[in-house]
Amino acid sequence: MSYKVEYLAIIETKEDFCSDVEAFNSLLQAYGSIKTSNSKIAYSGSEFEYTVQRGVVADGEQVYFHMKFNCSIDGNLEGYKKLLKLVRTVLQKVSVKPPEVLWDDLSAELCLKAYPIIYELENMMRKLITKFMLISIGVSWASSAVPKEVSESLKTKKNAAQSYLYDADFIQLSNFLFKKYSTVNSEKLFLKIAKAKGIQDFSFPELMGMIPQSNWERYFSPIVDCNSDYLDSRWKKLYDLRCVVAHNNFLTPESYEEVLKLSADVKEKLVKAILNIDRIHVSEEQKEEVAESVASGANEIVSAFLRAWNSLLGELYGLFDMIGLELKAEGEEIKPTPMVCGRMLLLSKIISEEVYAELEELYAFRNALVHNQFSADEHNYIELYTKFSDDLRLTLRGIVADHI
Numbered sequence: 275m276s277y278k279v280e281y282l283a284i285i286e287t288k289e290d291f292c293s294d295v296e297a298f299n300s301l302l303q304a305y306g307s308i309k310t311s312n313s314k315i316a317y318s319g320s321e322f323e324y325t326v327q328r329g330v331v332a333d334g335e336q337v338y339f340h341m342k343f344n345c346s347i348d349g350n351l352e353g354y355k356k357l358l359k360l361v362r363t364v365l366q367k368v369s370v371k372p373p374e375v376l377w378d379d380l381s382a383e384l385c386l387k388a389y390p391i392i393y394e395l396e397n398m399m400r401k402l403i404t405k406f407m408l409i410s411i412g413v414s415w416a417s418s419a420v421p422k423e424v425s426e427s428l429k430t431k432k433n434a435a436q437s438y439l440y441d442a443d444f445i446q447l448s449n450f451l452f453k454k455y456s457t458v459n460s461e462k463l464f465l466k467i468a469k470a471k472g473i474q475d476f477s478f479p480e481l482m483g484m485i486p487q488s489n490w491e492r493y494f495s496p497i498v499d500c501n502s503d504y505l506d507s508r509w510k511k512l513y514d515l516r517c518v519v520a521h522n523n524f525l526t527p528e529s530y531e532e533v534l535k536l537s538a539d540v541k542e543k544l545v546k547a548i549l550n551i552d553r554i555h556v557s558e559e560q561k562e563e564v565a566e567s568v569a570s571g572a573n574e575i576v577s578a579f580l581r582a583w584n585s586l587l588g589e590l591y592g593l594f595d596m597i598g599l600e601l602k603a604e605g606e607e608i609k610p611t612p613m614v615c616g617r618m619l620l621l622s623k624i625i626s627e628e629v630y631a632e633l634e635e636l637y638a639f640r641n642a643l644v645h646n647q648f649s650a651d652e653h654n655y656i657e658l659y660t661k662f663s664d665d666l667r668l669t670l671r672g673i674v675a676d677h678i
Contacts, residue, residue, distance in 0.1 A: 280376040317357040320350035452506035454486035582663035589670040
């Protein structure tokens, strides 16, 4: 067995620069530690097999040199690597563009070593997300979380919902934990700001809810001493390196060392999160927030509906607050659900039976979509309900205007 490496360099032929193989070899020997002779190249006391072929590029104004290097399995491997690095340095200075790597057994070996490291980390992330989502949302979370690109590839697979995370793309996994979102309904917030007389009109949870946060920041930061950006940035770097490994590209020794370091950093945090996940408490309201956040990432059509739905909620709660209605439990004001809010507005004769029925239908559809009782692939249906939400929002806005 041996380690074969091949480079292809394109060089301008102006003024007969590197006009033949002999001139090209002389160029390599600009480093005094490199010597070429016949089918050998010597470096630091070791010899390696070496051949070079010259040819003319199609336009005739450039020439190419195709180099082949070979080191036996029991040869001076470290010296071989240093030689190749020097050759690349020379070629980068004189070539039209960086030399093409046509073959690299050294890189292939590094890819084989890197693959199981990345594979283990990827499955640890799946394990963490699966357990968290099952605990926080329930058994219906998987299919409602499927991005469009993945769901289409799973249509013919049995038990796709159970195996979704094992078919998800490496980078999609990070969206579950690191994508930031706000828990405050923007429409309701704007209405409240318009009516506010001062900062005292806002509660601390409302103010904190305005700040977009990821699920990692909301639920895992308290049990793992690590912020979301730290992990997200490392996961993205690992994704780039994973693409190199998975697509049989050439992995440099420096990139391999980066795989080792990044994987060790991320693995430490994931292990701690998995071990402490039972300490996370997710309220019923937070479960809905997580479920909606995940569903909104399924595809743009689902996301558009949820934006329309939340705009509708802004009008609904704005009307509720404007009329002066409130819901209390043990003397404390609590936020009503959309249907409780709608029911109180109906009983107060602010909205009609027809408007209440439309709200009820939309709320049922929202729940079915978010909690996977309705297929996210039914695009026409979703677009229909998106328009339905917009129309009802305008109806509520008209009712608000009538009561100002």
